[in-house]
Amino acid sequence: MDKVMRCAADKGVVIFSKSSCCLCYSVSILFQELGVNPQIYEIDREPDCREIERALVRMGCTAPIPAVFIGGKLIGSTNEVMSLHLSGALTPLLRPYQQAQS
Numbered sequence: 001m002d003k004v005m006r007c008a009a010d011k012g013v014v015i016f017s018k019s020s021c022c023l024c025y026s027v028s029i030l031f032q033e034l035g036v037n038p039q040i041y042e043i044d045r046e047p048d049c050r051e052i053e054r055a056l057v058r059m060g061c062t063a064p065i066p067a068v069f070i071g072g073k074l075i076g077s078t079n080e081v082m083s084l085h086l087s088g089a090l091t092p093l094l095r096p097y098q099q100a101q102s
Contacts, residue, residue, distance in 0.1 A: 011039035012097035
């Protein structure tokens with residue numbers, strides 16, 4: 001769990017993902033379209049993938065991936081991210097991390 005927290009604190013927006021997961025891809029594209037360049041950790045390329053998944057579930061993620069952190073705080077998985085987006089509450093959370101549009 002310490003590794004997950006260290007990684008989550010590395011950058012403003014962090015997504016724990018798997019390279020073959022279409023929901024992970026969709027969430028990362030959503031953030032990019034909202035002007036955020038998230039740090040993506042492909043856990044299936046880590047030797048301790050299963051431990052990371054278990055830690056994410058223990059932290060409260062309903063599905064272990066994608067697991068989204070904003071400002072070091074666990075937001076959740078796809079359902080939570082999409083609910084925030086559809087309600088209009090996601091953009092204010094992301095505002096500090098949005099890239100300047102040219």
